[in-house]
Amino acid sequence: MPVIRKSNKLINVCYDIRGPVLQEAKRLEEEGQRILKLNIGNPAPWGFDAPEEIVQDVIYNLPASQGYVDSKGLFSARKAVMQECQKNGIRNVGIEDIYIGNGVSELIVMAMQGLLNDSDEMLIPAPDYPLWTAAVSLSSGTPVHYHCDEEQGWAPNIEDIRSKITERTKGIVVINPNNPTGAVYPKAVLEQIVDLAREHNLIVFADEIYDKILYDEAEHVSLASLAEDVLFISFNGLSKSYRAAGFRSGWMIVSGPKYHARDYIDGLDMLSSMRLCSNVPTQHAIQTALGGYQSINELITPGGRLFEQRNLAWEMLNDIPGVSCTKPEGALYLFPKLDPEIHPIQNDEKMALDLLLQQKVLIVQGSGFNVPDTQHFRLVFLPREDVLEDAIERIGVFLKTYRQ
Ligand code: PLP
Numbered sequence: 259m260p261v262i263r264k265s266n267k268l269i270n271v272c273y274d275i276r277g278p279v280l281q282e283a284k285r286l287e288e289e290g291q292r293i294l295k296l297n298i299g300n301p302a303p304w305g306f307d308a309p310e311e312i313v314q315d316v317i318y319n320l321p322a323s324q325g326y327v328d329s330k331g332l333f334s335a336r337k338a339v340m341q342e343c344q345k346n347g348i349r350n351v352g353i354e355d356i357y358i359g360n361g362v363s364e365l366i367v368m369a370m371q372g373l374l375n376d377s378d379e380m381l382i383p384a385p386d387y388p389l390w391t392a393a394v395s396l397s398s399g400t401p402v403h404y405h406c407d408e409e410q411g412w413a414p415n416i417e418d419i420r421s422k423i424t425e426r427t428k429g430i431v432v433i434n435p436n437n438p439t440g441a442v443y444p445k446a447v448l449e450q451i452v453d454l455a456r457e458h459n460l461i462v463f464a465d466e467i468y469d470k471i472l473y474d475e476a477e478h479v480s481l482a483s484l485a486e487d488v489l490f491i492s493f494n495g496l497s498k499s500y501r502a503a504g505f506r507s508g509w510m511i512v513s514g515p516k517y518h519a520r521d522y523i524d525g526l527d528m529l530s531s532m533r534l535c536s537n538v539p540t541q542h543a544i545q546t547a548l549g550g551y552q553s554i555n556e557l558i559t560p561g562g563r564l565f566e567q568r569n570l571a572w573e574m575l576n577d578i579p580g581v582s583c584t585k586p587e588g589a590l591y592l593f594p595k596l597d598p599e600i601h602p603i604q605n606d607e608k609m610a611l612d613l614l615l616q617q618k619v620l621i622v623q624g625s626g627f628n629v630p631d632t633q634h635f636r637l638v639f640l641p642r643e644d645v646l647e648d649a650i651e652r653i654g655v656f657l658k659t660y661r662q
Contacts, residue, residue, distance in 0.1 A: 270395040273388055274626030279610045283620045294649040296637035297620045299437065299590045301501040304640040306563070308502040309553050312543040316505070319542035327538050329531040331358025331509070335544035339494075339509045342548050346469075347483030348492070348513050355512045357526065358544070360536045362467050362493045362508035367393045369463065369491055369510065372525035373428055374399030381419060381430040385593065385627035385634070387437040387465065402427070403628055408595065412441035412584060416450045423454070429461035430454070432481055435468040438593045438627050438636040440586020442476040445484075452484045461519075464492040467508070468589040470499040470554050473565055476587035482513045489514040496540065498590065499554045500547045505540035564590070564639070567646055571639040574650040578657060590640055593624070596633045596657070604662050606632040612660065617652035 276298075283293050302308070330336065336356040343351040359365035366389055374380065374397040382390050384403035394401040405418040419430065432451060435442045455462045464481040472478055482490035495508025516523060557564040568585075571592055575583045580600030583592050596603060603609050606623035609632075613619055624634025639646060 267396055267398070271392045272395075273392050274607070274622065277607075277626065279607065279614060279620065279623070282611060283614055286614070286618070291618060293614070293618050293620050294641070294645060294652070295620045296639075296641065296646075296649055297622050299498065299638050299640070300503050301498065301590070301640055302504065304642065306501045306557070306640065308496075308500055308505070309547070309550065311550055312496070312500060312502060312547050315543045315546045316539050320539050323538040323542065325538075327535050327541070329533075329535050330354070330356065330527070331536065332538070332541045332544075335509075335541045338545040338548045339511065342494075343482075343511060343513070346480040348480055348490075348511065349483075349486055351511055351513050355516075357510045357530055358536050358541055359508050359510060359530075360506040360533075361497060361503075362465065362495045362510075363389055364506075364533075364536070365493060365508055365510040366390060366465070367396065368526065368529045370394050370397040370399065372529050373397070373461070373522055377426060378428045379424060379426045380428060381422060381460075382628070383414060383431065383433060383436070385438050385624065385629045386431070387433055388627055390431050390433070390463075390465070391628050399428070400426075401628075403630075404430075406436075406439065406441070408584060411587075412436065412439035412593075413443060413447050414451065416447070416454070419451070419454060423458050423460070427458065427460060429463055431463045431465065433465040434481065435466075435471065435476075435478065435588025437468065437589050438591045438622075439584065440589050440591055440593065441584070442472060442478060442587040445479045448479055448481055449484055452481070452488055455488045456485065461489045461491060464490055466492055466494050467498050469494060470552065471558060471564070471590065472588045473558055473568060474587060478588070482511070485514065487515060489516070489519055496543060496547055499552075500543075502540070502543065502547075505543060506537050507540040507544060509544070563642075567639045567641070567643060568592075570643055571637070571646050571650060574647065575653075578650075578654040580657065590638050591636055592639060593627075593634055593636050596635075598633055601633075601657055601660070602662065603632045606635065609660070609662065610635065613653065613656050616660075617656045619649045619652050619656075621653075
């Protein structure tokens with residue numbers, strides 16, 4: 259029988275968060291072993307339930323959700339997103355500028371598929387949430403990674419961005435608050451990115467799915483609130499702040515000057531129509547989520563689970579000899595660094611696999627987030643304190659003797 263291969267489109271597509279190390283973890287679990295899973299930003303399995311009112315909304319509206327709806331989403335959901343834009347200072351957004359999708363993931367792929375041709379370039383942060391790089395590659399574009407400085411709290415390096423803009427650059431992706439670093443960018447840095455976009459006619463793609471998960475004094479500025487003369491596509495959803503990742507519900511907002519982008523927007527409308535509409539029952543939850551009581555605030559302030567777990571995990575990691583970690587100001591992740599003098603790592607996927615096999619702790623290797631080195635890894639601080647303590651102690655034990 260002839261070999262059946264994946265399409266050429268997928269040759270450069272990589273998504274290591276659910277890659278071979280996870281497969282091995284599944285195999286171990288099937289054998290009956292207990293794995294401490296610090297690998298995925300999925301709040302619900304760790305006891306972070308979605309607000310009851312949004313769950314009830316979905317249940318209540320289920321009978322009325324049997325048919326297709328408008329491809330771009332229910333009016334009530336888009337209206338709620340429109341009001342959220344007003345709250346965040348994003349001006350001139352109408353119902354037609356909003357697309358509801360099956361999670362931000364679907365909308366990221368749609369936004370890239372609708373825009374890119376062969377060898378068009380997209381600026382993406384390194385480290386990144388790797389779906390962005392994968393979506394650009396899938397869309398036959400070229401991901402061009404710009405540097406974020408660990409020494410500067412992982413802020414984007416503006417000079418590096420500038421040096422990588424070419425005549426083929428179509429846009430720039432900004433993930434703020436950032437996955438995997440937890441950085442929340444200062445307004446001054448965001449303004450410099452907007453200036454570059456204006457100067458070079460770039461579209462700014464603002465992934466702000468963690469905008470309400472902020473610690474200490476961190477303040478989030480919606481990128482699209484900073485200019486009305488630059489085209490922005492902003493992304494957000496129910497998965498993180500509302501702990502409803504399984505609902506698969508997110509939204510995308512087009513703002514700024516649209517006249518010159520009419521053709522691209524027509525493309526987005528077409529892609530949106532081609533998948534008929536997004537999951538209807540959970541669209542009913544969007545209005546309640548955005549307009550209701552923001553229970554996430556209880557989790558991110560002192561005494562709240564996310565706040566305390568972040569502190570514990572960050573302190574414990576920094577106590578391991580040869581490990582340093584920037585304190586996350588937002589999101590759900592830590593992105594520690596292994597000192598190359600003490601723990602030189604040639605192959606970080608192998609390190610993640612060895613950690614799994616020796617200590618039954620599942621993390622994701624840094625190269626999975628497109629960092630140019632092999633000295634980082636990512637863990638989530640969603641698990642309860644006793645699990646985090648156990649897992650990070652095991653990481654310390656592993657590193658004591660691990661050599662590649
Ligand atoms: N963007 C970022 C930065 C993420 O971390 C994630 C999920 O982890 C997503 C988008 C995808 O979110 P969704 O569940 O809405 O598809």
